[in-house]
Amino acid sequence: QVQLVESGGGLVQAGGSLRLSCQASGRTINGLAMGWFRQAPGKEHEFVATISSKRLETYYADSVKGRFTISRDNAKNTQYLQMNNLTPEDTAIYYCTAAPFYGDFRKPGEWDYWGQGTQVTVSS
Numbered sequence: 001q002v003q004l005v006e007s008g009g010g011l012v013q014a015g016g017s018l019r020l021s022c023q024a025s026g027r028t029i030n031g032l033a034m035g036w037f038r039q040a041p042g043k044e045h046e047f048v049a050t051i052s053s054k055r056l057e058t059y060y061a062d063s064v065k066g067r068f069t070i071s072r073d074n075a076k077n078t079q080y081l082q083m084n085n086l087t088p089e090d091t092a093i094y095y096c097t098a099a100p101f102y103g104d105f106r107k108p109g110e111w112d113y114w115g116q117g118t119q120v121t122v123s124s
Contacts, residue, residue, distance in 0.1 A: 001026045002113040004096045009118030012086055016122070020081040022096030022115060029053075033099050034072055034079040037108060038092035038120075047106040048094070049081065059105065063089070086122045093117040 008020040020036070035050035049060045049070040058070050064083075072079040079096065095117045102110035 002029070002032070002098050004098060004113055004115035006094065006096045006115045006118040009094060009120045011121045011123065014087055014122055014124050016086050017082070017084045018086065018120060020083065020094055020096075020118060020120075022079045022081075024077045024079075024098065028074065029072065029077050029079070029098060030074050031100060033102060033105070034070075035097040035099075035105060035111060036070060036081050037095045037097055037111075038090075039095070039117075040092040043092075045095070045108040046092070047108075050105045051079065061106075083120070086120075088122045088124045090120060091122050092120060094120050 003025045005023045012018055031053050033052050036048040037045045038048050039045045047061050051058050051070045051072050067085045069082040096115040097111035098113040099111045
């Protein structure tokens with residue numbers, strides 16, 4: 001079992017930046033793909049980014065490509081999401097996810113472990 005706890009959310013003005021962290025416990029994140037999803041009010045969970053376990057390959061949703069950067073520090077059992085040039089459309093609850101493997105990483109059901117989420121609000 002893996003427990004995931006997000007932090008770093010908050011209120012920021014459009015154009016600003018935030019860095020989300022996700023601390024894992026229960027087992028090492030070595031061997032786990034890590035990811036971020038978000039959910040805006042009244043909408044489905046939306047894939048944001050993922051980073052693979054060994055080759056550190058990264059993939060991003062088109063909506064965040066060039067603005068968000070996912071990274072991981074296996075020694076600290078932590079992953080991060082650096083979010084720059086935020087817009088009001090980025091307002092959502094952001095969830096940290098982990099899985100030993102997946103088929104289509106864009107699908108929420110492919111991820112085994114989820115954090116409780118952290119709120120990100122971007123004002124215009």
